[in-house]
Amino acid sequence: MNKVDHKDCLGALLPIRDALDAIHGKWKLLIYIAVSNGNNRFREIERSIPGISSKVLAKELKELEEHQLIKRTVYDATPALVEYTVTEYSKSLEVVLQALNTWGTNHRKKIMGKR
Template sequence: MEKKEHKDCMSVLVPVRDTLDVIGGKWKLLILISVWEGNKYFREIERSIPKLSTKVLAKELKDLEANKLISRKVIDDYPVRIEYTVTKHTKTLQNVIETLRDWGMNHRKKILGK
């Protein structure tokens, strides 16, 4: 048997990578949860997450908006206000977050001793 048969692992890995690209990274989930909790305005979100810079927040909000996990509404008040909120699609992440949390808690026990 010279050559190995390979399972089609790409049909699993591609969507897994999609998910990790969308919610992975240092700030994405932090920002999502801040907005989820009710922080609506740029500065409000910025102040709610220590060490998060303006530049990175602006970029991450764009990414999240492109993935329909954040909606950006322009409010035409005296000073133009921008309102960020989570979407119906964001709520579908609940299960993902819980699964990652549960595995992480179990893993921590495994690694740092029972």
Template sequence: MTSEEQIRKSGEILSNPRNQKEEVQALQDTMYVIGGKWRLLIINSICNGNRRFRDIQRSIPGITSRMLSRELKDMEANQLIKRTVTPDIPVLVEYTETDYCMSFGGIILEMISWGKQHRKRIKQA
């Protein structure tokens, strides 16, 4: 779908009568779960094969250990990722995406696509 088609389709959807209160609540819920500076980057890292804490941290420039730890705990509480501890010596902790997390993979891919188009547009200006 071209960007012009996407704009037309979005315009049609947004112009139909809708329940704004319900939409605001849905947007707030979505932003709560995937919002913030780091969550989408963490999800992207895990989905690209980084399973261990240090691998995830190395793949995201600027994130601190403390912030990554906090975000991973919150994401686990929201059922976006699964933390698996293998009781070997040494203990192995791995993080994987859940099916629930993958349910908004299309949204993430659209955001990546939009971001690429935006960067190209701004560079041309």
């Protein structure tokens, strides 16, 4: 087996790293699923995820917005009405989440089966 040097290694990993960065972390997927399940207001999302602080939720929503997985809409009302929805683009994640879900389910059986 030929030895591939570090640069090729890193280059090959970049897209995988990009994908993991968009969805990994303690809260991102929880927030994404909470919004896709009908929690569209900030307080609703916050209440639906025990343990998350407003500060962390605001930061994670911002990042999910930058990754174009969540859309923030401000309605012209007094006070302003802000709603979060999942984007059409975010549905492209389905394949990734399904692959992770299938592998994770088998992995748990394989590892738990040993302990």
